[in-house]
Amino acid sequence: MEDTVAxxxxxxxxxxxxxxxxxxxxxxxxxxxxxxxxxxRRGWVGNPTLDTTALVHEAYLKLAKARDFEFKSRGHFFxxxxxxxxxxxxxxxEKKSAAKRGGNAVQVTLDGLAENPGETWAxxxxxxxxxxxxxxISQRQARVVECLFFAGLSISDTSEALDISPATVKRDWAAAxxxxxxxxxxxxxx
Numbered sequence: 001m002e003d004t005v006a007x008x009x010x011x012x013x014x015x016x017x018x019x020x021x022x023x024x025x026x027x028x029x030x031x032x033x034x035x036x037x038x039x040x041r042r043g044w045v046g047n048p049t050l051d052t053t054a055l056v057h058e059a060y061l062k063l064a065k066a067r068d069f070e071f072k073s074r075g076h077f078f079x080x081x082x083x084x085x086x087x088x089x090x091x092x093x094e095k096k097s098a099a100k101r102g103g104n105a106v107q108v109t110l111d112g113l114a115e116n117p118g119e120t121w122a123x124x125x126x127x128x129x130x131x132x133x134x135x136x137i138s139q140r141q142a143r144v145v146e147c148l149f150f151a152g153l154s155i156s157d158t159s160e161a162l163d164i165s166p167a168t169v170k171r172d173w174a175a176a177x178x179x180x181x182x183x184x185x186x187x188x189x190x
Contacts (some may be wrong), residue, residue, distance in 0.1 A: 075162070
C-alpha cells in the first residue's frame with residue numbers, strides 16, 4: 001500500500017512539473033507499461049514499426065503532458081495509460097490504413113479478443129470507431145474494453161485500474177463484446 005501511495009505522489013509531482021519526480025515515476029512504471037505493451041504487441045499483425053518501446057514512450061509522453069488532473073491511485077494511472085495507448089495505437093493505425101482505404105467494410109471478430117487479438121491496423125480503427133459509440137452508452141464498459149483490448153491489461157489489473165470488482169470487469173467485457181460485435185457487423189444504428 002505504501003508503494004502505491006508513493007507512486008501516486010510521484011506521478012502527481014511529475015505532472016506538476018517536477019523533473020526529478022518525473023524520472024523516478026518513469027523508472028517505477030516503465031517495466032509495467034512495457035509488459036502491457038509487449039502483451040499487446042504479440043497480437044498485432046502487420047507493420048512492426050510501432051514496437052513495444054515506441055508504444056510505451058508514446059503513451060508516457062501523452063501522460064507526461066497531461067497536467068490538468070491528478071492521478072487518484074496507481075490503478076487510475078494505469079487506466080489513463082490504457083487510454084493513452086489506445087490513442088497512440090489508433091493514431092498510428094489511421095496513418096497506416098489511410099493509404100489502404102477502400103469501400104470494403106472491415107470484418108472483425110471479437111472472439112478471444114483479449115487473449116489473442118491478431119488485429120490489423122484497419123481493425124484497430126474500426127474498433128475505436130465503435131468504441132466511441134459505446135462510450136455514449138456505457139463509459140465503464142468502454143473503459144473495460146480500453147484496458148483489456150487496447151492496453152492488454154489482465155482482468156485483475158483492469159479491476160484495479162477502474163476500481164471495480166473482477167466480476168464486474170468480466171460482465172462488462174462480455175456485454176461490451178456483444179455490443180461491439182453487433183456494431184462492427186453493422187447491426188446497430190447510430
